[in-house]
Amino acid sequence: MNTEFADRIKRLPPYLFAEIEKQIKEKKAAGVDLISLSIGDPDLPPPKIVLDTLKEETANPKNHNYSFSQGEPDFRAAVTEWYKKRFGVDLAQDQVVALLGSKEGIANVARAFVNPGDNVLVPDPAYPVYANGSTILCDGIPVAMPLLEKNGFKPDFNGVKAKKAKMMFLNYPNNPTAATVDKAFLKEAVDFARDNNNILCYDNAYSEISYDSYKAPSILEIDGAMDCAIEFHSLSKTFNMTGDRIGFAVGCKQLVTGLTKVKSQIDSGLPVYTQKVAVKALGAYKSAEPPEFLRKNNQIMQERRDLLVNTLCDIGFPCEKPKATFYVWVNCKGSSMEFAAKLLNVGVAVTPGVGFGEHGEGYARITFTQPKERIAEACERIRNLYK
Numbered sequence: 001m002n003t004e005f006a007d008r009i010k011r012l013p014p015y016l017f018a019e020i021e022k023q024i025k026e027k028k029a030a031g032v033d034l035i036s037l038s039i040g041d042p043d044l045p046p047p048k049i050v051l052d053t054l055k056e057e058t059a060n061p062k063n064h065n066y067s068f069s070q071g072e073p074d075f076r077a078a079v080t081e082w083y084k085k086r087f088g089v090d091l092a093q094d095q096v097v098a099l100l101g102s103k104e105g106i107a108n109v110a111r112a113f114v115n116p117g118d119n120v121l122v123p124d125p126a127y128p129v130y131a132n133g134s135t136i137l138c139d140g141i142p143v144a145m146p147l148l149e150k151n152g153f154k155p156d157f158n159g160v161k162a163k164k165a166k167m168m169f170l171n172y173p174n175n176p177t178a179a180t181v182d183k184a185f186l187k188e189a190v191d192f193a194r195d196n197n198n199i200l201c202y203d204n205a206y207s208e209i210s211y212d213s214y215k216a217p218s219i220l221e222i223d224g225a226m227d228c229a230i231e232f233h234s235l236s237k238t239f240n241m242t243g244d245r246i247g248f249a250v251g252c253k254q255l256v257t258g259l260t261k262v263k264s265q266i267d268s269g270l271p272v273y274t275q276k277v278a279v280k281a282l283g284a285y286k287s288a289e290p291p292e293f294l295r296k297n298n299q300i301m302q303e304r305r306d307l308l309v310n311t312l313c314d315i316g317f318p319c320e321k322p323k324a325t326f327y328v329w330v331n332c333k334g335s336s337m338e339f340a341a342k343l344l345n346v347g348v349a350v351t352p353g354v355g356f357g358e359h360g361e362g363y364a365r366i367t368f369t370q371p372k373e374r375i376a377e378a379c380e381r382i383r384n385l386y387k
């Protein structure tokens with residue numbers, strides 16, 4: 001069959017990461033001992049409470065029927081309780097929608113609000129779904145907001161070109177730059193969105209992966225956000241459950257309702273058993289402080305971060321210790337594709353920054369989702385390359 005793809009598929013930019021994955025596979029097939037510091041998939045196991053609850057709940061035949069599109073009532077209640085404990089934010093249950101991972105919600109929210117030709121503000125560099133799966137697949141037009149090092153990898157709202165855009169995506173703690181923000185910045189973002197009638201989609205997938213006593217805020221803590229913002233969360237990174245596909249969106253009721261309407265026409269809800277797991281996992285928070293297993297998890301990540309950053313600085317690639325996420329954003333002093341290719345030749349996979357947008361050029365994203373020994377080995381290989 002030789003049928004043309006729809007125009008919106010043709011407008012998708014080439015998926016650079018697919019090319020990198022191909023090269024990684026080839027190296028592995030050739031027997032290279034490859035150390036992958038390129039993917040945002042935690043290597044640590046889900047906490048015991050998740051594994052135990054999953055076993056119990058999948059064994060219950062009642063948990064294998066269709067569930068509510070918006071999410072089971074006990075799941076939505078658990079989300080509202082978590083928001084109150086973690087952020088001090090009050091939410092009603094109809095301000096919560098369950099997602100098959102936050103990526104799904106990020107893609108589908110545009111279907112509810114973006115008309116063909118509408119501008120959508122997307123950070124650059126950024127998680128590619130904002131521009132592609134969300135905007136382009138809804139025939140919208142992505143308008144880049146550069147995230148520059150001199151601005152702490154935050155957008156300069158005064159310089160935004162399409163102020164009257166329909167929607168704006170923001171993501172902190174940030175992938176790929178690992179930048180974090182404070183509430184003063186979030187207030188600026190909410191004021192900008194309200195002044196310009198933008199729907200503010202705030203991706204907070206990494207809120208719980210933080211170090212050095214940094215605590216990521218929610219956009220919903222800001223006055224006025226409830227009128228213009230929807231916040232996306234994920235259990236993927238917080239509880240090492242990337243493959244279980246569960247997340248949620250909360251906030252402005254009209255935005256949550258729009259997203260729910262789209263989802264009710266596309267999917268038929270999340271498995272009940274993953275929602276039951278989420279109820280237990282979120283319920284492990286007794287206050288704003290993370291539960292014991294998460295503190296331990298973040299402690300392991302922090303040690304890896306320190307090892308990676310200290311060694312990269314020593315080799316001659318100065319970089320910051322991120323306060324959150326499991327990414328280090330390194331100035332690679334030239335073409336990011338060439339840098340990644342050079343490292344791949346010695347069996348270390350990293351992600352070229354240009355894959356996240358043109359303003360990612362000159363940087364590489366290096367993850368610390370590998371045990372310390374593997375990070376140390378990767379650093380040795382990089383040191384040998386640059387000595």
Ligand SMILES: Cc1ncc(COP(=O)(O)O)c(C=O)c1O
Nearest residue numbers: 101102103127175205234236247
């Ligand atoms: C910034 C950001 N948002 C959202 C996601 C999606 O996470 P999930 O769909 O697993 O919830 C990711 C995954 O890497 C991410 O980096």
